[in-house]
Amino acid sequence: MSMQSETAEKLFQAIEKRRDDLIALTQDLVRIPTINPPGDHYLEICEYLKRRLTSSGFAVELVRGIETPGDSDRFPRWNVIARRDGATTGECVHFNSHTDVVEVGQGWTKDPFGAELVDGRIYGRGTCDMKGGMAASIIAAEAFIDVCPEYSGAIEISGTADEETGGYGGVAYLAEQGYFSPERVQHVIIPEPLQKDRICLGHRGVWWAEIETHGEIAHGSMPFLGDCAVRHMGAVLSEMETSLFPAMAARTTEMPVVPEGARQSTMNINSFHGGQEETPVDFTGFPSPCVPDSARMIIDRRFLIEEDFNDVQKEIFDLLERVKSERDSFSYDIRELHHVIPTMTDKAAPVVESTAKAIKSVLGQEPEYVVSPGTYDQKHIDRIGRLKNCIAYGPGLLELAHKPDEYIGVDDMLDSAKVMGLCLIDLLTDAGEQGD
Numbered sequence: 001m002s003m004q005s006e007t008a009e010k011l012f013q014a015i016e017k018r019r020d021d022l023i024a025l026t027q028d029l030v031r032i033p034t035i036n037p038p039g040d041h042y043l044e045i046c047e048y049l050k051r052r053l054t055s056s057g058f059a060v061e062l063v064r065g066i067e068t069p070g071d072s073d074r075f076p077r078w079n080v081i082a083r084r085d086g087a088t089t090g091e092c093v094h095f096n097s098h099t100d101v102v103e104v105g106q107g108w109t110k111d112p113f114g115a116e117l118v119d120g121r122i123y124g125r126g127t128c129d130m131k132g133g134m135a136a137s138i139i140a141a142e143a144f145i146d147v148c149p150e151y152s153g154a155i156e157i158s159g160t161a162d163e164e165t166g167g168y169g170g171v172a173y174l175a176e177q178g179y180f181s182p183e184r185v186q187h188v189i190i191p192e193p194l195q196k197d198r199i200c201l202g203h204r205g206v207w208w209a210e211i212e213t214h215g216e217i218a219h220g221s222m223p224f225l226g227d228c229a230v231r232h233m234g235a236v237l238s239e240m241e242t243s244l245f246p247a248m249a250a251r252t253t254e255m256p257v258v259p260e261g262a263r264q265s266t267m268n269i270n271s272f273h274g275g276q277e278e279t280p281v282d283f284t285g286f287p288s289p290c291v292p293d294s295a296r297m298i299i300d301r302r303f304l305i306e307e308d309f310n311d312v313q314k315e316i317f318d319l320l321e322r323v324k325s326e327r328d329s330f331s332y333d334i335r336e337l338h339h340v341i342p343t344m345t346d347k348a349a350p351v352v353e354s355t356a357k358a359i360k361s362v363l364g365q366e367p368e369y370v371v372s373p374g375t376y377d378q379k380h381i382d383r384i385g386r387l388k389n390c391i392a393y394g395p396g397l398l399e400l401a402h403k404p405d406e407y408i409g410v411d412d413m414l415d416s417a418k419v420m421g422l423c424l425i426d427l428l429t430d431a432g433e434q435g436d
């Protein structure tokens, strides 16, 4: 028996022994209703994690994302960062989870914050996305510390705010403060619900922009005296249908995005407004006859690692110029709302290789490598933190996220805790180096 498999065996036992603790920890986290927006109970969940991790020997800091979007005295953006240094110096493995959950919505048959355990599943808002993953990473770290107390380097665990609303008061803020600098942290695992046998390497890019076409108001009975902004926007839409959408559909990617439909460039028209504002719901009269002098459209363009961001923008700018050249009196503005550059960690990166090996030994199968169609906090770790050695790996089914009767399977949490624990053995001990 190799040194690695003996240590691994001890780790697996230490994790299985903690089954009840894992369930209770997940339930405690789910019962704190950290709904975002507005960002409720952040301090409470950070204090809870502080107590838990302090008693496991971590040095714990609470950091508020001061003056970030949404931060106020009523809804402060609190984050918790815990670090436990090993016996000797070495690399740091960081587990990052967001503490916020989305609104409850309709259609529940279970109490959304009851965290009820039924047939090996815990139900509730945030069980799958992603308090179950967070609990699994904490149990993995605690079991590892028990089995390998003389480890080298450091383990960090963070619980961060606002992932669901862009992560500006959470990971982005911490990255700006240096918490994800490559000098401090070398490996990052984000236990988002990507499934216990999948490694998520990154995500596509995003560009949000608002296009406005201008016109001139006039009496609706004499539209020739005005200039209809909605017709101008219609021409933009028509040009998009003829040239842009087919061009995007033809552009496919080497990124293993799931679901497969997202393995191409896509664009959603997020909203469209033109002419008079909607009348109040209790108004029962008719609209007045006016030619619309403004129309606005918000686009949500998702792009591939093979596409250059400047080209993505230029494609839309050129399209608008084309329409302009074909229409008298066409005038427009375009305004960027925000953008995120695509990111994909190399399959040969140490944290990827280590997780792949661990999945093989825990589940007896090769991992599936995937990329997320939408973004998550890896974007800030990559761009602000400049740390490339980062993945999302955790229990739960992505399809359950944000849905009614969201749940997490206890066995799935245990399996992925074993995978995360094996990564710690591999990255922070000699037993890892001696194994193959």
Ligand SMILES: [Zn+2]
Pocket (backbone or CB within 6 Å): 098, 129, 130, 163, 192, 193
């Ligand atoms: Zn999430």
